[in-house]
Amino acid sequence: MGSHRNALVAVVRQELAEARGTARAVLAAAESARTEAQRRKKLIREAYATCLAQLAEARDAAKQDILRRTHAEATTLTRNVESLAALSAPGAAGTSWRYWTPTEPDRVGRPGLLRIGTVAYEAGEERTKLPALVPFLDHAHLNVLGDPGDADGVISGLLLRALGTTRPGDVRLSIYDPEQLGGTLAGFAPLGNAGLLQFISPGGLGAALDDLVEHICRVNESVLAGEYGSLSELTAATPGPRPEPWHVVVLLLDPRTTNLSEAQQAQLSRIVRTGVACGVHLMVRGLELAPHPTVERITACNGTAACDTTGALEVRLDTPPPADRIAGLCRATAERLREGPPPARFSDLEPEKIWALSSAHGLTAPIGDSTGGSLVPVRLGDDPPHALIGGPSGSGKTNLIYAWIGSLAARYGPEELALYLLDFKEGVSFARFAPGPRDSSWLPQVRLAGINVNGDREFGIALLRHLGEELRTRAQAAKRYEATKLSELRAEDPAGDWPRIVAVIDEFQVLLAGRDALAEEAVTLLEDLARRGRSQGIHLVLASQDVSGIEALWGRSGLISQFTLRIALPKARRILAENNLAAGVIPRFHAVVNADSGVTGSNTVVRLPDASDRSAWRALQRKLWARRSRTCEPPRLFDGDAVPRLPEQYRPSGRVPDNSADIGSSPGAVLGERIDVAARPARLRLGRMPGRNLAVLGTRTDEACDVLAAAALSLAAQGPARFSIACLDPGAERATARLMAELPHADWYSRADLDDMFTTLVPEGVPHYVLGYALDAAGPAYRDRLRALLTDGPERRLHVLGWWRSVPRLRDDLGGIGARLDTIGAWVALDVQGPELSPLSPQPGGPVWYPRRRRALFFDRSVHRTPEVIIPYEVNSDHT
Structure with a gap:
């Protein structure tokens, strides 16, 4: 008992190990893909800044007329900048305000650059406007200096673009505006109804900075836990939503009246050094921050600006976004947040x-x-x-x-x-x-x-x-x-x-x-x-x-x-x-x-x-x-609603594939499509054995004609053969005429010509097939000759493929009640109820069969134990 338990424990441990191995492999693949995406975005941002620097150098060279090829180089660089800008700031991040609409980010998307205006570049007679972009979320703090009016326009535009490119609730604002008491950015006030906006009172700056420092400590200790260097790395490496929202702190300061204490300056310096990695970003106006790799400086004046990313190129600032657009987005964001996050897209x-x-x-x-x-x-x-x-x-x-x-x-x-x-x-x-x-x-x-x-x-x-x-x-x-x-x-x-x-x-x-x-x-x-x-x-x-x-x-x-x-x-x-x-x-x-x-x-x-x-x-x-x-x-x-056509390879002009494994050495008549996974045809083998004849039973003329036509055409496609066609139903004459046009060796007989047909039915060395349309209409005068043909014909390579409009009529032609029906080795039933097929079926009382359109019951005594349902091919019906 103990050995059995130990073996069971070993098996469970092995399965757990395999499951863990699979999970690690999946996570490793996902982390590798996300890391690659992050690396690619970083390279795009660096390439954008590099191209702008090279563009400035090309402009200066052009002014000095140093190189004649400078213009061509500048043209190439401008195209590169446009392409990189489209990759770095897609949708709401880089669209002008005239066409601006929020962009729903995908689940694996990460923030890129944000537009503040355009860079005008002249090369000869050409003048090009290129997007001027700056980094923000997950990348930098923004220090906006210069004219307060221009600076406030830059800040409101960047905040709107940040909100328009993130999911509701992913960005939370804190605004310190001691002079205007929050009025400078009043358009963002609707975010407060959803808990996404906090206005810091004039005397609350020190406490707010202390809370931010504590928040950074908590993220480092509990969220990153020494395993990841930043929230952006953690988000890229794990599935699901961002573990922590971005905290954007806007400080609208007046350099003439602002006097930060030493404690506040120390906390501000700590946030500058450590905040970006923990999702805390500063937007500071009116106070120059100490230089740091995470600080992007923007100096605005008279509608233009200079910033670290664009370097020596002058930026023409976008006009500030309309107040109603800001308020509209903030109201919609608050409403969506109250409703909960939107469901995943396909x-x-x-x-x-x-x-x-x-x-x-x-x-x-x-x-x-x-x-x-x-x-x-x-x-x-x-x-x-x-x-x-x-x-x-x-x-x-x-x-x-x-x-x-x-x-x-x-x-x-x-x-x-x-x-x-x-x-x-x-x-x-x-x-x-x-x-x-x-x-x-x-x-x-x-x-x-x-x-x-x-x-x-x-x-x-x-x-x-x-x-x-x-x-x-x-x-x-x-x-x-x-x-x-x-x-x-x-x-x-x-x-x-x-x-x-x-x-x-x-x-x-x-x-x-x-x-x-x-x-x-x-x-x-x-x-x-x-x-x-x-x-x-x-x-x-x-x-x-x-x-x-x-x-x-x-x-x-x-x-x-x-x-x-x-x-x-x-x-x-x-x-x-x-x-x-x-x-x-x-x-x-x-x-x-x-x-x-x-x-x-x-x-x-x-x-x-x-x-x-x-x-x-x-x-x-x-x-x-x-x-x-x-x-x-x-x-x-x-x-199930489509009617298959007889494949071309089963017509005399086509080529019948080698299916000797299915039909043996005898010709095989194709009757319809089997209802199976492989869409194989239903075949009837017609060899020189007793009973190798076919009876099609029912009153649906079109389907009966199609079954006989498919059988005849597929037989003609397999080699030399003769056909005698007796059409005794006026409703089948058109289908019979079409069939005659395709068969290479066929004779057509009406009811008045039946004596001639039976006279010509002699062995000729090739198979001879008698197609009888409504054979029950031939009448008693021909029953003896028909029985003899059904009985002796197959051994002489004479086979009857006949259509009878009911089982009783077939039974009458074969000798009436009590007559043996062995001469009919195969049958296809159309609109015939199951009990009516009892004389021809191996099942007592007949098969369970409920007739339906374009379906038939096929039984071959030499192959089947029970009948199978097939779909008669559509061959020469009037509606084809």
């Missing part, structure tokens, strides 16, 4: 580096964010292995699935993730992931997408069978390598193709509806996949509007217990535990994520982004599609 789910993660130990991707603004990851792996999603109509179920798929696809490449998507409701939710007429791109991870399959439960069964085969393949490979789970198999067989598989089945209850053989097989397959798929990297995601009435699912505790990840949308029923009422109180565009089978206490409320927007999805999909390898195949799209 683009926020995208990682900094595409396809950087390995799925060896599982799949982890966010589907939204928390009310605090941090992204909420959802995991599929050994635990939890499968997910159950529920929510009533209109609650956002499809939107959630889109968000999850997009987040996974951005993190895991096609070698790491394979998606199988099936939608049983009437709609085309998953069509966007496959190439279409409006967009030729596809999602590289998608292997199959099924839409409009609410009437084709057979396709759902085909998908589950396919996944069952994949499960067996992986289990056999794992057995060869003595691996117990996918991570071990991938380690032992690194060259193998073992991505994690995620099968999403929306409205899965349709698959389980009823008490028939399809529902029973679906439950059996689902249970096997849910139980054994966890170890082989096959994960099921089942979604439904309401699962309260699915007896087949809830009656199998062994199945439902495997779905430990539960995601409940507003008003969802029976997704979470019975005593867990969280789904009933969350608002729209929210979800409850519970990885503990829905028990109370394990809930995480997630705000969902708008992932249904086609333009946002198209941008991500095209980015991923452009990165695909040349061997990446487009996904198979099954549309």
Whole structure:
């Protein structure tokens, strides 16, 4: 007993070590990407300042007429400055006030430079205005000197740009204005309603500086904790929102009346040295700060300025922003802060580096964010292995699935993730992931997408069978390598193709509806996949509007217990535990994520982004599609409402591929498309054996004509053959005429020519096929010859492909009630009820078959144990 316990502890420790290793690798990759982004921004800022310095040198050289090539160099430099300015100060950071609007930053974006005006540069007859930018948040303190009016305009403009390029609540202001008592920057007053603005009283400067120094000490001790050099480094290295807001302290001083005490000057010096690293920034007017690398000095006078960044180049200051624009932004910021942070956007789910993660130990991707603004990851792996999603109509179920798929696809490449998507409701939710007429791109991870399959439960069964085969393949490979789970198999067989598989089945209850053989097989397959798929990297995601009435699912505790990840949308029923009422109180565009089978206490409320927007999805999909390898195949799209056309290779002018493994040495008639994952054709082998004839049964003329035409054309494409066509239904004459035009060796007979047709049916050394349209209309006079042809013809390479408009009429032609029907070795039933097929079916009472448009039941006695549903090809119908 002790040895067993020790072994179990060792296994658990190994799994924990693997999980920690995976987590460290993910964090290291994320930190490396963020560090690279920070480094790049720093280089851009330095390059901007360098280009401005070189531009000033080029201007001076041009004035002195030293070099003739100076003008060309200056032109190149101005273009470089414009490009660098656009990168350093995008959107609200660098736009002129005339076109200015706030810019919502992305989650991984970091502050850049802020515009204060323009730099005018003349080179010959050309005059260029370049943006004049200065560093601020996370970079510098600002010391604004010179004319008070110009200085106040610079400060108000920089504050507005800082607020317009950050999230609400990320910047907090403290204003010391002893002369005007806050009136100088009164437009920012609405921020006080949200706790983002504090006016320091005339006698409160010393206490305010002491509080800032204490705040810096706390950040260094508790937040940075010696592990990071600054808040900007910490923010870049960790996911989620900024851990501390920026504190901007504006000191509007009058040099004539200001007289700081020694204690205040000492505290001010401490803030200058240490504040930037801890997110504390000074804006000081009227007092010259001691030189320091973090101090950016701006001297303003008569609408112009000089600053450290622009160097010798004179800056033409922007006019101060309108007061109503300042007040409007501050009111909107305060209102948004009271409402809470905005939900994540779909683009926020995208990682900094595409396809950087390995799925060896599982799949982890966010589907939204928390009310605090941090992204909420959802995991599929050994635990939890499968997910159950529920929510009533209109609650956002499809939107959630889109968000999850997009987040996974951005993190895991096609070698790491394979998606199988099936939608049983009437709609085309998953069509966007496959190439279409409006967009030729596809999602590289998608292997199959099924839409409009609410009437084709057979396709759902085909998908589950396919996944069952994949499960067996992986289990056999794992057995060869003595691996117990996918991570071990991938380690032992690194060259193998073992991505994690995620099968999403929306409205899965349709698959389980009823008490028939399809529902029973679906439950059996689902249970096997849910139980054994966890170890082989096959994960099921089942979604439904309401699962309260699915007896087949809830009656199998062994199945439902495997779905430990539960995601409940507003008003969802029976997704979470019975005593867990969280789904009933969350608002729209929210979800409850519970990885503990829905028990109370394990809930995480997630705000969902708008992932249904086609333009946002198209941008991500095209980015991923452009990165695909040349061997990446487009996904198979099954549309239950689309009628497949007979492929060109199955026409006489086409080339039939080598399918000897399917049809043997005998010709194979293609009748329609099988409802399976591979979209294979349904074939009928016509060899020299008894019963190798086909009966098409039903009254749907177009579909009967298409089945016979597909069979004839595919047979003609495989080699020399003769065809005798007897058209006994006026409604089939047009389709028959089209078929005659394509067949190389065919004769057409009407009812009056039947004697001639039977006379010419003699062996000729090549297969001879008799196509009979409405053969039951031939009448009793021809029944004996028809029976003899059906009985003896196949051995002489004479085969009948006939259409009878009902089973009783076929039975009458073959001898009436009690007659043996062995001469019909295969049949295709159209609008014929299951019990009517009893004489031709191996199942007592006939197969369970409810006819539906463009679907047929195909049975070949030499191949099938039970009939299969096929889709007749559209060949020569009138509406084609």
